[in-house]
Amino acid sequence: MTGHRPSPEPGVHADEGGFDLLAPEGTGYRVDLTEDVLSPDNPLLADYCEGRRVIAFLGPTVDRLYGERLRRYLTARLADGSWSVRVIRTGERHKTMESVQEICAVAKESGLDRRGVMIAVGGGVTCDLVGFAAAIYGRGLRYIKVNTTLVGQIDVGVGVKTGVNALGTKNMLGAYHPAHASINDPAFLRTLPDRQIRCGLGETAKMAIIKDPRLFQVLEEHPDVFRQPLPQLQDYVLRSAMELMLRELCPNLREHDLARLVDFGHTFGPVIETASGYRIAHGESVAIDMAISAELARVLGLLGAEDCERIVRLISGLGLPVHDPRTCTPELMRQALLASYERRGRRLHLVVPVGIGAAAFVDDLEDVPAAALEEALDALAVRPPEQRSGPMAVSH
Structure with missing residues (x-):
């Protein structure tokens, strides 16, 4: 299959077109980087469909921007009558079991069988919804992620988790369900609003802060890297963040060990995001969490004051918030610690x-x-x- 090169041994293997991951427990998958994925001249997406029946799901904004291109691609590349495209509701408020059931209902009405393929074209919410639906529909079928946001490409697009918000908790219900393919086209990033770029930079900064001083410095020096004509630097940032995440995930793909460095930004963050009624977007909640964690490390004597200041300044320099007065209260943040303690097997x-x-x-x-x-x-x-709150005026 085009773009698929099985890894010879456990680990993450990088090449010009992306990454192969093979976990020690045997799970393997491919993360592709490609150009102009929706051009009929690019066979990658169609090859992954392998002549199977296909339903592509996308949200209203992605449909407006790329829906016609997607339909032209499927018309050109797949057999007549073998595919359909459906628009679904997106946003954290619609990241629910009800939405997953609606996706499954569409699949059933369309006659999608166990050999069928669901395609998610969109950001993290779309991919989580479709991925979870694919995990439970008929006890599991293939799905393909075409990641259109920066968060999607460096975070959701490289992992195996799917899920929905439930019982007042972020991602309370879900499944580990590796995508059959995860396709990333950097050209999608050019149409993203500034807020979504900033949210993606928050997840990028996460990996830089915990794993990569060079990437940290690049983000310090070029906080607007995805808003300037800097293709080589953009490629470096994107590939670095993806590879760092993959390498951290690989040995512990299904989280048998609940102590995970990639949970940086995800202890206080989920409670901040949920308590704000999703006024604070995911990447923003991660940013606030990272700032709290850095200051807490300083207070506890684990991080020097100068490094703490660099970290907090990097976050705010990327246009992200480091504090929210309505949610960053001692009481609520203590509740976040307790919730993480319970969720992580009674260890913090x-x-x-x-x-x-x-x-x-x-x-x-x-x-x-x-x-x-x-x-x-x-x-x-x-x-x-100006350092504390970031431009969070736009509602999520």
Whole structure:
């Protein structure tokens, strides 16, 4: 199959067209980087469909921007009558079991059988919804991700988790279901609004802070890297973030070990995001969490003041918030710690930076005194408004 090169041994193997991952437990998949994926001259997407019956799902915005190109591609590349395109609701408020059931209903009405393929064309929410539907429809069938956002390409697009929000909790229900293909075309990023670019840069900064001092420095020096004509630098940032994430995921793909460095930004963040009613987008909640974690590490004596300042300044320099007064209260953030403690097998596993490109775990609740948490929050609350809140005026 075009673009698919099985990994010879466990690990992450990079090539010009993307990455192959083979986990030690045997799960393998491909993450592709390609140009002009929806051009009829590009066989990649069609080859992954392998002549099977296909339903492509996309949200209203993606349909407006790329729907006609997608339909022309499928018309040119797939057999008549073998495919259809459906528009679904997107956004965190629609990331629910109801939406997953609607996708499954469409599949059933269309006669999609166990050999069929679902295609998700969109950002993280679309891919999570379609991926979860594919995981449970007929006890599992293939799905393909065509990731159109920066968050999608460097985060959702390289992992195997799918899920929906439920019971007042972010991603409470879900499944590990590796995509048959995950296709990334950097050209999609050119049509993203600034807020979505910033959210993706938040996930990029996450990997730089915990794993890669060079990527950290590049983001410091070029915070507008995806808003300037810098194709080589964009390629470096994109590939670096993807590969760093893949290498962290590979040995622990299904999270048998609940202490994961990639959970940096995901302890306080989910509660901030949910408590805001999704006024705060996912990448923004990750940014606030990273700032809290950095200040907390400083207070606990795990991170030097200079490195802490660089981290917080990087986050705000990317146009992201580091504090939200309505959700960043000591009471709510303590609740976030307790929720993570319960979810992670009664161990906290809070990821904190201990330098630029290095991180460690704070494993026990008692290691985070209430006074230390409050001091960290206060340090962020008193920063100048332009550093503290970021441009979060646009509703999610």
